Amino acid sequence: MSTGFSRKRADITFTQRVIPAAHVVGASAALPTSKAADATDANDDLAAVAKQIASCVACGLCAGRKMTVPGEGGMNPPVMFVGEGPGEEEDRTGRPFVGAAGQYLDKWIPSIGLKRTDCFIANVVKCRPPQNREPRPEEIAACLPYLVKQIRQVRPRTICCLGRIAAQTLLQTTSSLGALRGKVYSWQGIPLVVTYHPSAVLRETELRKPVWEDLKLLKSLLEPAES
Numbered sequence: 497m498s499t500g501f502s503r504k505r506a507d508i509t510f511t512q513r514v515i516p517a518a519h520v521v522g523a524s525a526a527l528p529t530s531k532a533a534d535a536t537d538a539n540d541d542l543a544a545v546a547k548q549i550a551s552c553v554a555c556g557l558c559a560g561r562k563m564t565v566p567g568e569g570g571m572n573p574p575v576m577f578v579g580e581g582p583g584e585e586e587d588r589t590g591r592p593f594v595g596a597a598g599q600y601l602d603k604w605i606p607s608i609g610l611k612r613t614d615c616f617i618a619n620v621v622k623c624r625p626p627q628n629r630e631p632r633p634e635e636i637a638a639c640l641p642y643l644v645k646q647i648r649q650v651r652p653r654t655i656c657c658l659g660r661i662a663a664q665t666l667l668q669t670t671s672s673l674g675a676l677r678g679k680v681y682s683w684q685g686i687p688l689v690v691t692y693h694p695s696a697v698l699r700e701t702e703l704r705k706p707v708w709e710d711l712k713l714l715k716s717l718l719e720p721a722e723s
């Protein structure tokens with residue numbers, strides 16, 4: 497279904513797709529909630545959310561963490577990258593994407609004409625899952641309200657989901673990453689694109705080409721539309 501919001505760039509043409517209502521993360525009521533995250537004022541600022549995260553015990557991941565990893569970056573960034581959850585280096589430092597995957601992400605960002613410090617970088621879950629396993633549905637549900645608050649406060653121009661967990665969580669779908677990428681979605685009015693997680697691309701070099709296509713799509717959203 498077309499929205500009429502069609503863009504044409506020198507090397508890429510796409511039509512923003514309106515995703516079925518069931519897949520749109522629109523009303524907060526449709527999102528999983530967590531008592532810990534909901535028991536806060538809607539006007540909390542980012543620092544207040546980080547403080548809530550630091551003392552969060554809403555799921556079992558809190559037991560194994562060294563540090564919470566709320567995310568970092570400025571307000572109104574061109575892109576908010578959303579990953580899965582902290583790894584070992586992130587757990588040690590309290591900063592997102594600073595390990596091998598982060599160093600790889602740092603190489604992607606200049607390809608869309610940005611610096612890391614231009615962007616906001618966050619994760620679906622804010623505590624490291626043991627042995628870097630995928631976060632479980634109940635852990636994602638407990639943590640998601642923090643991410644929702646962060647997106648609403650940060651107000652990014654675009655969102656880029658890094659990997660299946662971030663994409664499925666924000667789009668509230670079980671579709672595969674391969675099926676989700678290559679399109680532009682709307683997350684509460686914010687254009688959202690999906691690409692592979694940097695860790696997956698480090699393991700599987702054939703994913704580099706689709707990632708490059710996804711990054712071009714993301715970059716096209718940041719350019720003024722043709723008249």
Ligand code: URA
Nearest residue numbers: 579580581583592593
């Ligand atoms: N992988 C993620 O998804 N997030 C990080 O912060 C680091 C690695």
